[in-house]
Amino acid sequence: MSKKENFLKGFLKENPIFVFLLGMCPALAVTATFETSLGMGLLVVFVLTGSNIVVSLVKGFIPDQVRTPAYIVIIATFVTVVKMLTFAYAIELYDALGVFLPLIVVNCLILGRAEAFASKNNVLDSTIDGIGMGLGFTFALVVIGVFREFLATGGIQWGVYLPFFVDAPIHLFTLDWIINLFTDGFVIADYGLAVFSLPPGAFIALGIILAGFQFKKSRQIKRELEEKKKLIAERKRQALEKKKEKALAAAKLAKAGE
Amino acid sequence: MSFTVFATAIISAMLINNVILMQFLGICPFLGVSKKSSSAVGMSAAVLFVMVIASAVTYTIYDLVLYPFDIPYISTIAFILVIASLVQFVEMVIKKFSKPLYKSLGIYLPLITTNCAILGVSEGNITGIWTETMPYWEGLFTAVSVSVGTGLGFGLIIFAFSSIREKLDGSNVPASWKGVPISLVVAGIMSLAFLGLAGII
Numbered sequence: 444m445s446k447k448e449n450f451l452k453g454f455l456k457e458n459p460i461f462v463f464l465l466g467m468c469p470a471l472a473v474t475a476t477f478e479t480s481l482g483m484g485l486l487v488v489f490v491l492t493g494s495n496i497v498v499s500l501v502k503g504f505i506p507d508q509v510r511t512p513a514y515i516v517i518i519a520t521f522v523t524v525v526k527m528l529t530f531a532y533a534i535e536l537y538d539a540l541g542v543f544l545p546l547i548v549v550n551c552l553i554l555g556r557a558e559a560f561a562s563k564n565n566v567l568d569s570t571i572d573g574i575g576m577g578l579g580f581t582f583a584l585v586v587i588g589v590f591r592e593f594l595a596t597g598g599i600q601w602g603v604y605l606p607f608f609v610d611a612p613i614h615l616f617t618l619d620w621i622i623n624l625f626t627d628g629f630v631i632a633d634y635g636l637a638v639f640s641l642p643p644g645a646f647i648a649l650g651i652i653l654a655g656f657q658f659k660k661s662r663q664i665k666r667e668l669e670e671k672k673k674l675i676a677e678r679k680r681q682a683l684e685k686k687k688e689k690a691l692a693a694a695k696l697a698k699a700g701e
Numbered sequence: 702m703s704f705t706v707f708a709t710a711i712i713s714a715m716l717i718n719n720v721i722l723m724q725f726l727g728i729c730p731f732l733g734v735s736k737k738s739s740s741a742v743g744m745s746a747a748v749l750f751v752m753v754i755a756s757a758v759t760y761t762i763y764d765l766v767l768y769p770f771d772i773p774y775i776s777t778i779a780f781i782l783v784i785a786s787l788v789q790f791v792e793m794v795i796k797k798f799s800k801p802l803y804k805s806l807g808i809y810l811p812l813i814t815t816n817c818a819i820l821g822v823s824e825g826n827i828t829g830i831w832t833e834t835m836p837y838w839e840g841l842f843t844a845v846s847v848s849v850g851t852g853l854g855f856g857l858i859i860f861a862f863s864s865i866r867e868k869l870d871g872s873n874v875p876a877s878w879k880g881v882p883i884s885l886v887v888a889g890i891m892s893l894a895f896l897g898l899a900g901i902i
Contacts, residue, residue, distance in 0.1 A: 464881060467732065468817050472725035512785055519778040527774065542724075542824045545777040549817045551729065642723050643896060646889030650882045658877035 449571050453579025460583035461656050465552040470584060471645040472543050475595075477615075478604040480588030482536045483543070484581025486525050488574060491553050493521040495573035498561040514557045515548065522547045535604045552580060591648050595640035597631030707846045713902055714850030720818055721858045722892040727818035731859055732884060734809070741863035745856030747809040749849070751791060752819055755784050756848035757841060759823040760830075764837050780823050788813050822851050862888065 444452075459465045466487075473483045497517050505513045526544050529537045537544065547553065556576055561569040592599055598617030602609040622629045638644045720726050727748070734744045759780050767773050792810045795803045813819060826844040865887055874883050 464732065467728040468725050471728060512782070515781055515785060516778060519781050523774060523777055526777065542726075542821050542828065545824050546726075546817050546821055548777055548781050549820050638893070641896065642725070643889045643892040645725070646885045646892055650878075650885030650889060653885065654878045654882035657879070657882060661876055 446568075446571055449568060450575040453572075453576040454582055455579075457576075457579070458583055459552045459576060459580045460587075461653065465555060466550045466580060467649075468546065469543050469550065470587060471642075471649060473540055474584055474587040474591055474645060474648075475640045476592045476604070477585065477588045477599050478601065479536065479539050480584040481581065482529075482533070482605055483540060484577070484584045486529065486544070487547060487550065487553070487580050488577030490518065490521045490525055490547055491556060491577040491580075492570060492573035493524075494518045494553055494557055495561040495569040496566060497521075498557045499564060499566050499569035502562045510562065511554075511558070514554060514562075518553050518557070519548045533605060535606065539604050552576065587645075587649060587652060590652065591639045591644060594636045594648070595638075595644065596635045706843060709902060710843060710846035711850035711853065714847045715854035715857065716895065716898050717900075717902065719854045719858060719895050720822075720851045721855060722888065722895045724821070726821040727816055727855060730812065730816060731862065731888075732881060734812075735859050735863040735866055738860065738863045738867065740809075741859045742856070743805055744809045744812075745852070745859050747806045747813060748816065748818065748855050749852030750806070751784075751788060751810070751813050752822055752848045752852045752855075753845060754791065755787055755819050756822050756826055756844050758783055758787060760826050760841055760844040761837075763827055763831060764840060768833075776824070776827060780820060784819055784823070818851070818855060822848050858891070862891070 453459065455461075457463065460467070460470045469483055469487075474480045494514070494517050498514055501513075501517075522545060525547070526537075529540075529544065556572065560572050564572070589599060593616075598619070599615045600612055601615045602612035618631050619629065622631060636644070639648060714720070718724060721728065721731050730744055730748070735741050762779060762783060763773070763776060767776055767779060788810055792803075795806065795810075826847065830840055830843050830847065832840075862884075866884065869883060869887070878886075
């Protein structure tokens with residue numbers, strides 16, 4: 444596997460949430476808005492990269508029987524670091540993530556990568572794997588978060604939970620201006636599907652997105668199957684033609700011999 | 702320490718703030734083990750058992766060790782280690798003293814270490830119940846009541862969901878919705894029903 448493939452595999456081919464269904468708890472719990480999804484994703488990138496690096500560094504020293512507890516301690520250390528950093532620099536995000544910030548420890552994705560990849564590969568590959576897989580996880584969370592926030596409020600906000608780069612919360616995207624071309628004083632947030640910001644909406648939104656993924660996958664499998672069938676038919680036809688030609692040539696030869 | 706505290710904690714943790722449908726803890730066993738009713742019952746019994754012990758132990762450690770020695774920030778590391786070793790310990794004790802119980806719960810116990818519901822309830826007890834001034838026994842009683850309610854809520858949902866799933870297997874679902882997507886939508890509808898219970902206490 445090349446370095447580029449190693450980095451990119453987490454986004455679609457081996458996406459932790461959409462393909463492997465790992466880390467479903469945060470995928471449902473913290474994706475009510477775009478910002479909390481992005482924040483959670485970036486914290487996971489940090490923890491995953493850090494734990495992958497340390498695990499691949501110490502893989503020679505740890506006896507096989509106690510490796511899982513040892514990995515858990517390494518991950519928990521990074522989670523504690525992240526918890527304190529978030530508390531210091533983004534208290535709004537800390538409050539919004541609540542119990543799911545310490546729960547990064549039991550995110551199956553992180554222990555899974557430590558066990559399946561970092562304990563068998565060198566530091567550089569493990570780092571790339573950690574960043575790639577973490578960004579794939581972030582990508583999935585952001586897709587769900589944007590889907591839910593847009594359906595619930597009709598726009599995407601920035602600056603509420605991650606107060607960086609702006610002084611006051613702003614809308615990155617909203618439909619208000621399109622509708623205001625036709626009617627005045629229309630606020631699309633009043634007409635949002637508020638259920639998508641509540642727990643039931645999380646389940647339904649993730650269900651819809653996963654169904655979309657399965658639909659795409661089934662079509663791809665179908666297409667591949669059809670292509671294979673076509674190829675086989677083509678080969679059969681070619682073989683048949685060759686046989687015919689051979690038979691014809693043999694008949695001609697026989698005639699000439701007579 | 703009264704019956705009111707116990708009943709309030711049970712109803713609130715079991716029905717209103719349901720661990721799976723409202724707090725999204727323990728989704729992995731919810732989707733993974735809920736294919737058959739019998740395994741759902743086994744899993745939820747094991748979770749209830751470990752959850753009560755774990756929350757009592759972690760609350761005690763936080764109140765009597767971590768806070769007095771001024772190291773509450775290592776609570777995450779301490780809790781996950783305590784839970785992991787506790788699960789091993791419980792497994793050994795059950796194996797020694799009750800063979801039939803081990804046979805029915807044994808295969809679910811190792812899975813529980815990475816079940817986020819256990820750690821989630823332990824952390825939630827600290828942020829939700831623990832205060833500097835609360836007497837130890839009162840806090841412990843509330844924490845245990847909440848964990849009993851959470852465990853019962855987990856069992857209730859996982860059992861109801863496994864029954865629905867057994868029916869779903871025989872129904873005609875469109876190909877792209879088969880498996881996890883339709884299960885998630887069903888869970889969403891169940892969650893919508895439980896949302897109606899908000900505010901009864």
